[in-house]
Amino acid sequence: MTPPPAPGPADLITHDPADLVVTGCTALTHDPRGGIVFVDDATIVVRDGLIASVTAGGPEHMTATGPEHSTAAGMEHIDGRGTVALPGLVNCHTHTPMVALRGLAEDLPAHAWFNDWIWPVESNLTERIVGLGARLACAEMIRGGVTTFADHYFAMDAVAAATEESGLRAVLGQAYFSSQGPEGRAASLDFALRLRGAADGRITTCLAPHAPYTVDEPDLAATAALARDHGLLVHIHAAENREQTDNSLARHGRTPVEVLERAGLLDVDLLLAHATGLDTARDLPVLRRAAERSGGRVAVASAPRGYLKFGWDTTPVRALREAGVPVGLATDGAASNNTLDVWESMTLTALVQKYVERDPTWLTARQALDHATLQSARAVGLGDDIGSLAEGRRADLVLVDVTGPHTQPVHDLAATLVHSARSADVRTTIVAGRVLMRDRELLTLDVPSLVGELSALLPELVDRSHGKRIQEYEG
C-alpha cells in the first residue's frame, strides 16, 4: 500500500485525494455481461488501494475529477500514453520457490522428472532457499505483469514473507501428502488460519493437499470438512495427465475427479490444477453439477506450456466452458515451465486451443483476455476483488507498451495484446495502488543480490548423492 500522503495543501481542499492517477492510456474494461470494452484516452483514479474510477477523457476529465490530483501531496501521476492498462495477470497455479530448479531437469518424461530429479532435489530444500526462490519468482512475475499468484508448496511462511516484501497479492497454501501423517494436514490448516489476511490483506490462504494420488481418501474427506468449517478454498493437483486418470480408474474404479467428489471436495470452493487428463464423458457431468451447485466455484488452472513439454494432452477448455467451469491461466513451477510468464500462458492457451479443437474461430483473442482477467480472478477465489478495472475493485493493474515495432500497427487491440505483445512489454505493475515496477525498474526487490545469494546455495540444493526423495511418483 502506498503510505498515506503527508498532509499538504491539497488535503485541505479535498476529502478524497487520489493516491495514484494514470492518464492517457487505453483501458481494458468489462461491460456488465463480462464482455471486453477498450476505453481510449482513459483516466484511472486509485484511492486507498482501490480503483475509484475509470473514465474516458483526457485533460478535460482531469479537471472534472479535480485539478488537485495533479498537485496533491503524495499523489502519484503516471503518464499512460502509448500503453494499455489491464487488470494485473493472475498466476492461478505455481510453485514459486521452484525457480531455483529452472532448467535443471529438461527433456524428460514425467516419471524421470519427478523421481530422478525434482523429488530428490526437493529433499534438500531449506527455508532460506524457499525464501530466495520465492523472491526471485516475485521479481519475475512483477516484470511479467502478474499481480496475484496462487502458490502451492512447502515452507510457505517463507513464501508469505516474500509476498509481503514484494508487494504482490497471493493465495497461499501449504502443501501436504498423506505420507506426512495427520501433521501434514494440520500444518496446512495452521498456515491457512495464521496467514489469512496478512500483508495488509494481500495474502489470502487455502488448504493444499498435493493430489489424489498422494493424499488418501480419508485425508481428502477431512480436508473437505476443514474447508467447509473454515470457509477456505482447496487448491489441489488433479488429473494432471491421462495416465493418472487411467491409474486412478485401475486402483479405485474412479477418476481423480470422482475421487474428489466422493471426498466431498466438489461441495467446497475448489481449484484444480491442470485437469488435462479428464475423462470427459465421466468427469464433465460431475464438474457441471458442481459448478451449478456452487455458482461456478469449482475452477481449473491451466498451464499449457508444460503440457506441450511433457507431451501431454492440454486442458479441455472448451468442454469446461460448456460445463460452466472457469479456467484460469497459470505457469506451474519453473522447473517444468521454465518461466512464470502468464502472458505466454495466455498466448499459448489461444494457440493450443485452436490447434487441439482444429478450429481457428475458437478461443478468440477476446476469449483469451477473458481467461486472463475475470476467469482467472474467479479461479483463485477473488472474483469480486480483482480481474477487472472497475470501481471498488483492488487497484491491481499493469501498463503494457504497444508502441514497439512488433505491436504496430494496431488493427485489433485484443489481437495485439494476445498475439503480438509479450510480457516484456509490461512497463509498469501496480498492486493495491502501489507501484512495484515503474518503466521496467523493480522497486521492491533486488535481483542481482537475490541471484547472488541463491547461486551460492545451488550446489547443496542439487546434490542427489543422498538417494532420498520427498515422495515416489507413480501417477
Added chain:
Amino acid sequence: MTPPPAPGPADLITHDPADLVVTGCTALTHDPRGGIVFVDDATIVVRDGLIASVTAGGPEHMTATGPEHSTAAGMEHIDGRGTVALPGLVNCHTHTPMVALRGLAEDLPAHAWFNDWIWPVESNLTERIVGLGARLACAEMIRGGVTTFADHYFAMDAVAAATEESGLRAVLGQAYFSSQGPEGRAASLDFALRLRGAADGRITTCLAPHAPYTVDEPDLAATAALARDHGLLVHIHAAENREQTDNSLARHGRTPVEVLERAGLLDVDLLLAHATGLDTARDLPVLRRAAERSGGRVAVASAPRGYLKFGWDTTPVRALREAGVPVGLATDGAASNNTLDVWESMTLTALVQKYVERDPTWLTARQALDHATLQSARAVGLGDDIGSLAEGRRADLVLVDVTGPHTQPVHDLAATLVHSARSADVRTTIVAGRVLMRDRELLTLDVPSLVGELSALLPELVDRSHGKRIQEYEG
C-alpha cells in the same frame, strides 16, 4: 558494413585492426560435427565484416590478440558480460510488408483469411506501403535478434531498399502466379539477377513462384530451368496444409512435392515453406532422394505459430530430419503470425514437436538451437556463410542478456536460451560487423516515424469495397 577506420596510430603498428571486439560473453559455437559448445568468458574479434576469432579468455587473451584492439582507431568494443553471443537468427520464410496487416484478419479459417481479407487488401498495396512495412519489419527483426531474412513477396525492389537501409542480410525473391502470364516469372528472374549481391553483398536473391496451386506445371518447369541456368535458389510455398495435398492429389494425382519433383525443382536448390501437409509415405522418400542427390540442398522453413492458429498439423520435423532435410525456423508474415519473432518460433518448435510426437525427450533444447543456427543457415542457401560463430563466417551475431529474473539461475544454458529467454532479451544485434541495435536502441531505423507514415496509409490499404482480390484461394 562498418566504414573503414580512419588511419590512426594503431594502424601503424598492426596490419589487421579489428573492427569490433566483444569480450566477456559466453559464446555459442559449434564443434566440427555441428554439436553446440558454449565458450565461457569468450572474446569475439570481427574484421572486415567477418568473424576473425572466437576464443576463451578474458583480458589475458585480449593482450594475446594484440592490445591495439582496445585502442585502435575505429575499433568498437562491446562489453558482453552477462550475455550469450549467438549467431544471429534467420527468418527462413516471411513476407515483411505484411506487418502492415498485423492483426487485421483474426480467428479465421484459411479460406476466409485469404479470400475475404488478405488477397482483397493486397490488391491495394503500393510500393510506398511495401517499403514502409518492410522497414517496420526490419526494425522488429533487429530487435528480436534476426540478422537474415528470406522474403517472398511483391514489389521487392522496395524490400531491397529497406534491407539496404536497415543493415540486415536478406534472401529476396519476387513472388509470381501463373495468372500473371509469363511476365510474372520474367520479373522474378529480372529482380533476382539485378539485386544479386546488392547492399555490399548482404542481399542474395532467389526465384519465388508462389505455390504449386497458383503456379502451373509448365511455369514450375521453366522456373527449374532458370534456377539451374543462373544458379539461383527457388523459394516456394508447398503443402502448406493437408487440404492442399488432398486437393493436389484429386486434381493431379500427385502431391505438391511430387508436382515439384516432376517439374525438376527437386534437382535445384529449393526452399519449401511450411510442408505441414506432407503425405509422409509418398513425400518423404522423394525428399530423401533429393537430399541425398544434392547434399541436403532441399530444405523446409517451418513457422509453427501460424499452424497452431489455423488449426493445421505442424511441419513433420522428425521425419524430415530422418530424411536428411534441414528445417529452418521462420515466422511467415505478420498477417497470420502476428509477429516476426523467430525466437518464439524456436521455442514453439521445441514445444510443439514434443507434443505432436508425444515424446518429451525429442527436440531437446540443443536440437532447437541447431535448427536456429546451422539448419536455418543451410535452408536459405547460406550454410557456409552464416549460422555459426566461426572464423571466416559473416559477423552476424546477437548478444542475449541472461541476467533477468526469468532466466536465473542457469542450470543448463541451452534450456535457458530456448525455454526461458525471449526475443526481448536480445540486447545487441550485429550484421556484417555493424551494430544495428545497441542496448535495445535501434541505430538504423526510426520506428515512430515509420509507424506514423504507415498509419496514415492504412485506410486506403484496408479498403475492400472494390471487390477485387489478387488471387482466389482454393488450396
